[in-house]
Amino acid sequence: GAGVSQTPSNKxxxxxxxxxxxxxxxxxxxxxxWYRQSLGQGPEFLIYFQGTGAADDSGLPNxxxxxxxxxxxxxxxxxxxxxxxxxxxxLCASSPGRGGYEQYFGPGTRLTVT
Amino acid sequence: KxxxxxxxxxxxxxxxxxxxxxxxxxxxxxxxxxxxxxxPGKGLTSLLLIQSSQRExxxxxxxxxxxxxxxxxxxxxxxxxxxxxxxxxxxxxGFQKLVFGTGTRLLVSP
Numbered sequence: 001g002a003g004v005s006q007t008p009s010n011k012x013x014x015x016x017x018x019x020x021x022x023x024x025x026x027x028x029x030x031x032x033x034w035y036r037q038s039l040g041q042g043p044e045f046l047i048y049f050q051g052t053g054a055a056d057d058s059g060l061p062n063x064x065x066x067x068x069x070x071x072x073x074x075x076x077x078x079x080x081x082x083x084x085x086x087x088x089x090x091l092c093a094s095s096p097g098r099g100g101y102e103q104y105f106g107p108g109t110r111l112t113v114t
Numbered sequence: 115k116x117x118x119x120x121x122x123x124x125x126x127x128x129x130x131x132x133x134x135x136x137x138x139x140x141x142x143x144x145x146x147x148x149x150x151x152x153x154p155g156k157g158l159t160s161l162l163l164i165q166s167s168q169r170e171x172x173x174x175x176x177x178x179x180x181x182x183x184x185x186x187x188x189x190x191x192x193x194x195x196x197x198x199x200x201x202x203x204x205x206x207x208g209f210q211k212l213v214f215g216t217g218t219r220l221l222v223s224p
Binding site: 031042055098110 | 158
């Protein structure tokens with residue numbers, strides 16, 4: 001079956017602009033995660049959805065970052081007033097449920113803020 | 115707060131060698147541990163998942179072990195090949211989110 005997909009694969013934006021990054025999880029997976037990976041680092045957790053609700057958003061760095069999953073499937077990560085420090089690869093993962101399930105990752109969106 | 119450390123940060127070996135990558139974590143209250151492979155500019159490919167109740171998992175030339183009480187995991191790669199060149203990441207699952215190490219960058223030369 002299809003894996004996790006993310007669009008766009010690359011996004012270049014100017015400082016101060018608004019961006020949206022999209023994630024399509026594996027069909028039937030109720031849990032969805034966003035991570036951010038800076039160059040040379042391991043991914044860092046941003047937010048976790050179980051169904052439609054954000055069960056844990058403790059990794060969001062500040063209030064410029066927001067994510068939604070209105071129908072419990074596709075999720076959008078939204079970044080307002082982008083800064084150069086937001087440049088990174090944003091990874092999405094999904095799993096069949098909460099807890100100890102394996103997480104399956106998408107290819108990521110590379111965001112560059114100029 | 116969970117912290118994950120991977121040693122070595124980089125490793126270069128000739129083809130055919132067996133090698134061991136190390137991962138340590140500070141909080142033993144985990145659900146599972148995953149090993150991933152990441153090629154340059156690409157996403158993460160899951161290699162092995164070890165549940166907290168398990169001691170090891172094997173897939174082909176890969177074997178991962180877990181010692182939860184001491185906070186350690188190892189990834190053993192047998193008979194390494196140039197195609198194994200990549201960054202290897204370990205991640206521990208405390209309940210819902212994965213906490214990653216910074217990875218080991220592996221280069222296998224022909």
